[in-house]
Amino acid sequence: MSREVEELNRRLLRARDLMDRAYADPLDVRAVAAVAHVSPAHFSRCFRAVFGETPHRYLQRRRVERSMFLLRETDRTVTDVCFDVGFTSLGTFSRTFREIVGETPSAYRVGHGPIVAPHCVQLAALRPREAAGRAAPTEQF
Amino acid sequence: MISRLNVTSIYVLDKEEALDFYVDKLGLEKGNDVQQGDYRWLTVRARGDQSTEISLEQPGSPLHDDATAERLRELITKGALGGLVFITDDVRALYGRLRDHGVTDFTQEPTEHFYGTDMGLRDPFGNPIRILQQGKAVEQATD
Numbered sequence: 001m002s003r004e005v006e007e008l009n010r011r012l013l014r015a016r017d018l019m020d021r022a023y024a025d026p027l028d029v030r031a032v033a034a035v036a037h038v039s040p041a042h043f044s045r046c047f048r049a050v051f052g053e054t055p056h057r058y059l060q061r062r063r064v065e066r067s068m069f070l071l072r073e074t075d076r077t078v079t080d081v082c083f084d085v086g087f088t089s090l091g092t093f094s095r096t097f098r099e100i101v102g103e104t105p106s107a108y109r110v111g112h113g114p115i116v117a118p119h120c121v122q123l124a125a126l127r128p129r130e131a132a133g134r135a136a137p138t139e140q141f
Numbered sequence: 142m143i144s145r146l147n148v149t150s151i152y153v154l155d156k157e158e159a160l161d162f163y164v165d166k167l168g169l170e171k172g173n174d175v176q177q178g179d180y181r182w183l184t185v186r187a188r189g190d191q192s193t194e195i196s197l198e199q200p201g202s203p204l205h206d207d208a209t210a211e212r213l214r215e216l217i218t219k220g221a222l223g224g225l226v227f228i229t230d231d232v233r234a235l236y237g238r239l240r241d242h243g244v245t246d247f248t249q250e251p252t253e254h255f256y257g258t259d260m261g262l263r264d265p266f267g268n269p270i271r272i273l274q275q276g277k278a279v280e281q282a283t284d
Binding site for chain 2: 009013
């Protein structure tokens, strides 16, 4: 029993790593679930049980974190940043960013400059937390 | 005054498998390997670096009760425990060598930053490892 849990954890972690690595690509649930050797139908539930949020939400927060990084560190336009991090619609990007961060991408950029910390520290520690009071994540990927 | 880090430890699920990864694939060398009863004190370190040993600890008896060991094993495989950061003089060559050795669990391909070029991977159990080739500015500052 315990060994099965460990092996499932490890495979789900591999799928999570794929999202951290390839967030800019058009990832679909089938491809990510395949890395974990879990059926697409069960993947979201398994992932949430292990990591506390749906893979969809995990990927959204990774993409928003990377967009925050680009807004702080580069002069790229908000539209460019939106597509750089894997969003395919400016509307979805702006809505998701605002929901998670609590302000618009442009307002965030005005208030924030580069952070002097290693890339790995930023990746691990600066992924935005769940915004207070938002609805529970959907099961949809 | 404390002058340096002597030993750090990392949890692994299996010491033999850990040796295969950390020594045969990653290229560290075995340090201490002392069997005392049913406990094996096993360390690895960067080749030629006598200053810091990495103790490979396996959850379970005699260090932990069964429930604690099971919890630790879950956390390791979730990637929730601490990892290691190494320095190399050529991260891209190392990346190629690791791929040639069949390592596939990269979390980040070699990427340039203002402080150098680094890459990320996981050991077979889920522990995060980063390997950094420091930039010239950093090297000069620490020489």
